[in-house]
Amino acid sequence: MRRRLETVLDEVEKVISGKRETVAKILLAFLARGHVLLDDVPGVGKTTLATALSRAVGLSCRRVQFTPDVMPSDLAGFSMYDRSTGSFVYRPGALCGVNIIMGDEINRASSKTQSALLEAMEEKQVTVDGTTYPLEKPFLVIATQNSVGAAGTQALPYAQMDRFLVRLSLGYPDYESQMTMLKDRQGREPMEEIRCVLPGEEVAQMQKEVSTVTSSDAVLDYITRLTMASREHGAVSVGISPRGALFLDRAAKARAWADDRDYTVGADVRDVFGDVCSHRILLKDGSGETAEGVIKDLLKMTESPDRRSFSGRWKA
Amino acid sequence: MKKSLTGYFVWLFAAVCLYFFENNPGTRIVLCLTAVFPLIPGFRRAVFSCPGRKEPGKRTNSEKDPLTSGQYLPGKGDPGVGVRPYAPGDPAARIHWKLSARYDEILTRAEELEQSDGEREKEKKDAGDGTAGKRRIAFCLYILWPAAILACLLLVPGLRRSAGALCNRIFEESERLNTYLYPRFAVPDGQGILPAAGCLCLIFAGPLAAMILMRSRLTALCFMLFTVGFQVYFGLSLPSWMNAALFLLFALWCMGNRETIRENARILSLAVLSAILVTYIFFPGVNAATESASERARDLMADIAGTDAGAFLDLPGAVSETRHTHDLSPMEGEASARSEREYRPVSVGEQQISGPERTDWVRVLLLVLLAAALLILPFLPFLVLNERRKKVRETTALFENGDTAEAVCAIFGRVIAWLDAMDCGQGNLPCRDWAQGLEQTVSPDYALRFARCAAAFEEAAYSGRAPGEDKRREALELLKDTRNILLQRADGFRRFRLRYFDCL
Numbered sequence: 001m002r003r004r005l006e007t008v009l010d011e012v013e014k015v016i017s018g019k020r021e022t023v024a025k026i027l028l029a030f031l032a033r034g035h036v037l038l039d040d041v042p043g044v045g046k047t048t049l050a051t052a053l054s055r056a057v058g059l060s061c062r063r064v065q066f067t068p069d070v071m072p073s074d075l076a077g078f079s080m081y082d083r084s085t086g087s088f089v090y091r092p093g094a095l096c097g098v099n100i101i102m103g104d105e106i107n108r109a110s111s112k113t114q115s116a117l118l119e120a121m122e123e124k125q126v127t128v129d130g131t132t133y134p135l136e137k138p139f140l141v142i143a144t145q146n147s148v149g150a151a152g153t154q155a156l157p158y159a160q161m162d163r164f165l166v167r168l169s170l171g172y173p174d175y176e177s178q179m180t181m182l183k184d185r186q187g188r189e190p191m192e193e194i195r196c197v198l199p200g201e202e203v204a205q206m207q208k209e210v211s212t213v214t215s216s217d218a219v220l221d222y223i224t225r226l227t228m229a230s231r232e233h234g235a236v237s238v239g240i241s242p243r244g245a246l247f248l249d250r251a252a253k254a255r256a257w258a259d260d261r262d263y264t265v266g267a268d269v270r271d272v273f274g275d276v277c278s279h280r281i282l283l284k285d286g287s288g289e290t291a292e293g294v295i296k297d298l299l300k301m302t303e304s305p306d307r308r309s310f311s312g313r314w315k316a
Numbered sequence: 317m318k319k320s321l322t323g324y325f326v327w328l329f330a331a332v333c334l335y336f337f338e339n340n341p342g343t344r345i346v347l348c349l350t351a352v353f354p355l356i357p358g359f360r361r362a363v364f365s366c367p368g369r370k371e372p373g374k375r376t377n378s379e380k381d382p383l384t385s386g387q388y389l390p391g392k393g394d395p396g397v398g399v400r401p402y403a404p405g406d407p408a409a410r411i412h413w414k415l416s417a418r419y420d421e422i423l424t425r426a427e428e429l430e431q432s433d434g435e436r437e438k439e440k441k442d443a444g445d446g447t448a449g450k451r452r453i454a455f456c457l458y459i460l461w462p463a464a465i466l467a468c469l470l471l472v473p474g475l476r477r478s479a480g481a482l483c484n485r486i487f488e489e490s491e492r493l494n495t496y497l498y499p500r501f502a503v504p505d506g507q508g509i510l511p512a513a514g515c516l517c518l519i520f521a522g523p524l525a526a527m528i529l530m531r532s533r534l535t536a537l538c539f540m541l542f543t544v545g546f547q548v549y550f551g552l553s554l555p556s557w558m559n560a561a562l563f564l565l566f567a568l569w570c571m572g573n574r575e576t577i578r579e580n581a582r583i584l585s586l587a588v589l590s591a592i593l594v595t596y597i598f599f600p601g602v603n604a605a606t607e608s609a610s611e612r613a614r615d616l617m618a619d620i621a622g623t624d625a626g627a628f629l630d631l632p633g634a635v636s637e638t639r640h641t642h643d644l645s646p647m648e649g650e651a652s653a654r655s656e657r658e659y660r661p662v663s664v665g666e667q668q669i670s671g672p673e674r675t676d677w678v679r680v681l682l683l684v685l686l687a688a689a690l691l692i693l694p695f696l697p698f699l700v701l702n703e704r705r706k707k708v709r710e711t712t713a714l715f716e717n718g719d720t721a722e723a724v725c726a727i728f729g730r731v732i733a734w735l736d737a738m739d740c741g742q743g744n745l746p747c748r749d750w751a752q753g754l755e756q757t758v759s760p761d762y763a764l765r766f767a768r769c770a771a772a773f774e775e776a777a778y779s780g781r782a783p784g785e786d787k788r789r790e791a792l793e794l795l796k797d798t799r800n801i802l803l804q805r806a807d808g809f810r811r812f813r814l815r816y817f818d819c820l
Binding site for chain 2: 216218219267
């Protein structure tokens with residue numbers, strides 16, 4: 001792991017202890033220009049984590065609390081009639097002008113609001129009344145969602161799920177972590193102590209570096225075989241999309257970069273596969289499988305590119 | 317052991333027991349047929365494969381595409397999928413009004429969490445029950461059905477008589493064939509059989525060794541072909557029980573677990589072969605006992621009839637009035653079996669009998685196959701050795717390749733092959749993750765060096781850059797050490813196999 005990333009992790013650890021790996025994954029997703037979906041039960045620190053991260057990397061952050069009556073115009077902005085000039089004036093919405101959008105409980109929003117997010121997430125722009133406004137760069141959405149089934153929530157549309165690079169979950173802290181957390185909050189607020197250790201320009205620079213990492217044909221072949229296998233798996237009704245394959249490659253690149261390499265290897269893809277793809281798999285009704293089980297299955301039955309490379313350089 | 321094989325063995329054991337208990341040819345045929353059953357692909361799948369497993373890539377029409385029909389959310393499907401009947405206490409917000417209106421019954425949206433806990437368990441249980449049910453059907457088909465037919469053959473008087481008639485018929489046919497075959501083996505008295513038997517054993521020793529060493533199913537098939545071919549060609553055969561045991565052994569050897577097309581084709585051909593074998597075991601009746609009995613009978617007849625024996629030549633088909641009385645009671649066992657074999661002399665002066673006019677195509681085919689096999693056999697060791705030498709030359713050439721990337725990949729691949737062969741491998745895991753496991757299975761020091769080499773390999777395989785000469789040297793050293801460490805661990809036979817077959 002690169003030194004600069006370690007410092008960010010150290011900062012975040014002041015607030016969230018014992019979740020270093022998850023924080024690293026979020027950071028890597030950020031470097032791969034992808035959005036993050038945090039999926040967990042309430043109260044394990046999803047929001048705290050996102051806030052701490054945005055403070056540590058020194059990017060502007062805005063929090064949007066999604067409720068059923070948040071409207072698309074609240075996010076993208078709207079045009080208002082100005083009587084003095086006699087024309088319409090664009091009023092930017094919540095998405096405009098910030099780097100990190102923290103969408104809290106995104107699965108409580110109505111579907112039209114969620115679809116307003118689609119364009120922002122994919123094209124990094126919003127369109128209001130036929131005019132397109134670009135968003136700040138870099139632009140990242142960290143959305144949190146409570147497990148589907150909690151009152152007042154609905155499952156995210158598949159199209160939107162597909163736009164998140166990774167889906168992560170924090171899980172409950174272990175004994176030591178929880179003790180640390182309680183002790184840290186005796187009479188002080190650790191969130192105040194977080195310094196910005198990674199200025200925004202550097203983040204942009206890192207993102208550029210990540211995009212120069214190369215993937216050899218062997219790795220691309222592995223990604224293709226994995227995703228195609230997911231479409232043919234018996235328990236899966238909708239497999240990993242081509243976009244998923246693209247994201248997989250991007251996440252693997254970020255991982256390789258963090259490992260001080262300028263090329264991806266099979267192990268990178270394998271490591272990120274679960275996080276990148278588990279929310280892209282739609283299981284058949286009553287198949288009795290879990291997405292995690294399918295992911296494991298796919299990794300097991302797809303031959304690793306290492307094995308294919310033994311007889312020299314990989315050839316198509 | 318695989319479940320399918322266990323089932324097969326159980327049935328085989330039962331069949332063999334019955335075979336020895338029931339000494340009647342008709343019953344034996346049925347037994348052998350049931351032993352052949354599992355070799356037929358479709359039947360095997362129906363009985364042994366798990367019905368719950370779904371074929372990948374096939375989507376039935378009834379399952380709608382959830383993306384296009386918008387049905388993938390729970391609570392929007394048919395009643396029964398995402399909804400359940402209203403129970404007192406359900407919140408009103410949870411009532412699915414639309415579906416309630418359609419089905420004229422108040423339905424509540426089922427929560428997914430509920431489903432994940434309770435219903436999924438139940439579904440799993442249901443699926444399990446389904447599997448068990450199909451197993452039961454399979455058991456009925458496979459065990460009870462043949463058993464019932466056997467019982468009918470033994471117990472129903474009419475069937476028993478008919479089976480007796482069938483046996484008679486079989487013996488007639490066999491005797492007819494004997495009269496045809498016997499003159500081909502006119503030998504002076506007192507000729508020892510040991511040299512020929514020795515030669516036969518020597519012939520079988522080669523394929524047997526190859527079969528054990530190479531675990532080749534093809535060899536097993538060839539071996540089986542030999543068994544059949546020799547018996548047919550020389551007209552003398554092993555006792556039929558030995559035949560049956562042999563061919564079942566081969567069949568087991570050839571039975572694969574993978575359900576591939578090639579596998580099935582192999583098994584199908586095997587089934588055909590076994591059918592031929594069964595036919596040849598029972599219809600010619602050319603087992604040793606028959607042989608000696610007819611010989612005795614011929615001598616007797618020659619004594620009685622003297623030189624006039626040639627008069628019998630005109631008898632068409634050489635047998636006509638042979639009849640045996642069969643009592644199919646299993647209780648009489650060996651005694652009744654022996655009485656069946658007291659043949660009436662069928663014809664005399666067989667020395668002068670010419671064979672039938674028509675050509676026996678089955679025989680010709682088997683002879684051709686046999687000849688081909690005999691031609692290939694002496695060269696087999698050379699072929700194997702040659703192949704090996706070629707492979708060795710190729711790999712060493714790769715190690716010395718000018719492109720260090722290819723060389724490092726090849727060397728590292730060989731290291732992995734060695735680890736795999738000694739069960740230290742970790743399958744599909746990326747190589748960089750192997751080091752952890754190797755720490756325990758080999759040694760920490762080795763794991764460290766392995767990790768270094770794995771990094772070099774990854775660079776060579778994925779980066780497109782050629783690593784330095786030192787990387788190649790390091791990898792070669794690792795390969796040498798791997799060989800030494802693993803060869804030290806292997807015991808005698810394993811070492812032999814490792815050195816000459818698995819890893820070159």
